[in-house]
Amino acid sequence: MLLEVCHRNNPDVYWIAEITMVCGHVLRIKFIGAESDFWCDISNTKVHPLGWCGKYDELIEPPDAINEKYGDKIIDIMKNALMDGQSVSIEALNNKGLSPIDRIKVGMKVEVQNLIDPYRYWIATVCENVGGRLLVRYDGCDEDLQQLWIFFSNPRLSSFGYVTNKGSPWQFKYPGKVNKFSCKNKLSAQLRQSAEEAIKEPTPPDLFVPNQSLEAHNFVTGMKLEALCPQDMRTVRPATVSKVFNNFHFLVALDDHADDYEDANAAWLCDSMHPYIYPIGWAQRHGLAFKSPKAWKEGPFDWDEYLSATSSVPAPDYCFGTKQPLKGIEVNMKLEAVNPQNHEEIHVARVDCVAEHMVCVELLPLGEKYWFAQRSDLLLPAGWCDANNYALHIPDVSAAKQQPVEEVKLIKDDIKNSEEWCDRIYFNYKCYAGPSISRNKLSQLPKHVGPGPLTLVLKEVLNKIISASYKPAKLLKDWETEGPPEEGMRLEMLRAKLKSSTYHAYVPIATRRAQVPAFCRAACVRLQACPALFGTHHYSRPRAACPHACHQVDKATFHNGTERRGRPKGSVNGKKKKKKGAHEKRDKEQPSQEREKEPGECSPRPVRAVRKRASPDSDTETSSTSRDKRISDVSDAEEPELKKLRGARDAPRPFERDLALELKLSRNPLDWSVDDVYAYLSSTDDCKPVAERMKREEIDGEAFVMLDLPVIRDFLHMKKEFALQLSKHIAIVRWYTHNFEQNCGS
CATH class of the missing domain: 2.30.30.140 (SH3 type barrels.)
Structure with a gap:
């Protein structure tokens, strides 16, 4: 760009x-x-x-x-x-490069438009933000109103303060069946409370902008048309324009619920381009299921007769605007779709048929079919749930067992003769999990994966094991294979997630059903876990049934000696090292103080990490001990089981002016090259391990002084304690840069 x-x-x-x-x-x-x-x-x-x-x-x-x-x-x-x-x-x-999704924070206040009135709003609080799909809770609600899932780009959402700025006729009205805030005093108290809460996490005014591109409509009250039923999203029914609010908005209610459309959820708040209203006869022309109104006599429905009986006129075709037909969507394509009957559920879905701008989608686990508009925020691309760490309802491949007996027998015979089919792979979470796998996460996995296609089952098993590890990216890297796979194996791409980043690697997996037991056993051995941790056999009582008796033998039996045993680096083991005396530390550090000089150095003294001067509130020995740690290649975000970071602090301590004066440089850090930054960090005690990474990222002097703690944590993926140490050096060098001439002159 x-x-x-x-x-x-x-x-x-x-x-x-x-x-x-x-x-x-x-x-x-x-x-x-x-x-x-x-x-x-x-x-x-x-x-x-x-x-x-x-x-x-x-x-x-x-x-x-x-x-x-x-x-x-x-x-x-x-x-x-x-x-x-x-x-x-x-x-x-x-917005400093942040997308609207990233700017939405939990606790922000939004104003939600009523389903049937464009002028009625109520304040809600963002409880979750899942890839832009927001879970909001109406302020002041009890059990009478459920939380609402709504996409951030939905035109019903506005920033906090929208109604107040617009004034009359826009107003706040509680959306529950009983208006508990009909009293002005109660309403004022609730609005005041919401405004006070909004101060804690203010909502940017440009974050939720109402749709400004609406076209004026030509609908008149009493016109007849066809509308998709909001209750089932399957059938098209006769409907009437029951109310016109302004030049842009009008209300369409199903004829069966002309008097109780609000309670029955049987109306659409529309504009001229609303996707779920159609001219009469549209459903018959496009093959959609049409349901006659209750007042209709028996027999096929006839629009002319119905219009005559109700003394109504149809809405002309030109009132409905020109809707673009579907492009790029074909029958049998796969996607993910929200269940219209329960917005908490997202299912694997299949495109069943297409009609102009409408698409019929089948929710595979349920077998239910619903109609959606092409641009509906209830339709999501395949992989959306995985990318945003949201539960996806997937079809049960074992449903074939519910077929008639003859068909089941034929299917089983085909499976037995197929090398591409895999039986169930069980997770025996009570077996020894090894040093890399979190027992807590392992116990939350399903009891088994499969049966199903061999490749899909094995990939799913390995992906779940990766997700249950302390360091998913490191485990994936250990499994990665360069070059062609061994005979009988095939390379498949696996993924490991870290915050918003996803790592990919090609891992060899078995290609024949007979190889599965040996493949699972070899993978467990590589994890330094019990060989029966996962495999084709289920050990419901591992203390009696595990063939390796992993609860009795020494856990060192499963270790290959290539990795450090026990908890991952950075965890708290409960033991504290005995502090050494100050004289012992000084004697031990003397030989290590002779090292190469920093490239921009003008003082004969070697550059070391700046320490706090001795004072009643500082401890030189403690600060030097914390610098003995080294930064691992994988960040602590890949170790979610660790609850504490030894010596970690929420923010760097403010340094004093005289601390930076210990640093003597002949060149302005703004003029440093990438190699100069590398040499400077290599000469420090606490940030030497990160020097190579900064060199790979091509960080020069100007970029170095621009870095701050959030950028280091989010984009360099460093542990918190080491990010703080690097931030301390950046702050010192930045201060030195602003006072370079004075420092060199002194």
């Missing part, structure tokens, strides 16, 4: 740059025509979307080095870049 960035040495002149990497509010960008890129903090640098300079008459020209290299050719280079590239949105720059 492209944006306009001010010159590094002249902030009043701009040039077009391309984004090569995003780390929160810190971007890696490259000027068009330049060969090298650099880091840019958009929170304190002049950056704008394309076209901003032309709009505000600002000077835009290439830097001198690019101008000298290309001359007049730079214009053609710029045109090609603009044709191929896309501008960054102003919202992304204003």
Whole structure:
């Protein structure tokens, strides 16, 4: 993506740059025509979307080095870049690169529009944010109102304060069957309480913006039409325009519930492009199930006769707008869909048929079919639940057992003759799990996986074992195989999740049913666990049935000596090391103080990690002990079982001015290269292990001083305690940068 960035040495002149990497509010960008890129903090640098300079008459020209290299050719280079590239949105720059989904926080207040009245709203609190799908709870509600699942882009949502800013006729009205806030005093008290709670987690006013592109409708009260039943989402029924609110909104109610549509959930709040209302005869033309009203006599339904009997007129076709037919969706495609009868459930689904802008979806575990609009927020792409760590209802492959006896026998015969079929794989969670697997997570896994296709069953088993490990990414890396697999094996891609990141690796799995027991046993041995931890046999009473008697033998029997046993690094083992005397520490540290000098050093003293001066509130021995730790390749986010971090603090301690004066540098850190940053960190006691990683990320001096604790934690995936130590060095170097001339002069 492209944006306009001010010159590094002249902030009043701009040039077009391309984004090569995003780390929160810190971007890696490259000027068009330049060969090298650099880091840019958009929170304190002049950056704008394309076209901003032309709009505000600002000077835009290439830097001198690019101008000298290309001359007049730079214009053609710029045109090609603009044709191929896309501008960054102003919202992304204003929000420091965060998407709307990432900006929504639990505890934020929103205002939810009523289902049947565009002017009635009520305040709700965000309880969960699952990939933009929000679980909200109405403020002040008891058991009369359930929590509501709604997608963040749904037009019913508005930011807190929307109704107050709009004024009459917009109003707050409790959506329950009994308006418990009909008294003005109670309503004022509830609104005041919600406003006080909103201060704790304020909602950005631009986060939920109502739909501003509505077209004026031509519907009139009393017009007849067809509408999808909101109660079942399966049948189309006769309906009537019962109320017109304004030029954009009107209410359509099913004829069977003309008097009780609010209680029966039998009405749609519509605009001219609403997807669930149709002209008369539409259902018959497209093969949708049509249900006659209760007042209709027996026999086939006839619209002309019904209109005559009710003295009504049909809504003209032009009132319904032009809806685009489906593109790219075909029958038998797979997706994930929300159950319209229970929005907490998301199911594996299959496209059953298509009609213009509507799609009929079958929820496979239930076998139920429902109609949805193409752009419905109840339809999700395949893999959405997995990517957002939400429970997905999957079809039971063992349902074939419920077929008639003859069919079952034929199916079983086919299975027995197939090498591609796998029986159940059981998790024997009472067996010894080894040093890498969390027993707590293991016990939460299902009792078995399968039966089913061999590849799918084995992949699911390995994925569940990875999810139950302390370090999923590390375990996946250990299982990864480079090069061709062994004979009888096949490479399959497995995934390990870490926060919002997903790691992929190709792992060899068995290809024949006869190999499954040996494959499972070998995988357990590699985990240094009991060989019967998972496999084709179920040991319901492991103390009596486990063939390896893992509850009796020494656990060292299963260890291969390649990994450290016991709890993962960083966990608390209950024992505290005895502190050494200060004189013993000094004697021990003396030989290690002779090391190479930092590249920008101007003092003969070696650069060491800055320590707090001795004071009643500081302990030099304790701070030096915490620096003896090393940063692991896998972050603590991959060790969710660890409840504490030894020596971890929530924020770095404020350093004093005289601490940074111990650092003597001959060059301004802003001029450091990637190698200079690497050399500086390598010369410290506590951040030496992270030096190589910073070099791989191409962190130079300017980027180094831009880093902060959230960026280090979220994008470099460091443990909290080591991120704090690195943040301390960054703060010191940043202070030194601002006072460079004074420090060098002294």
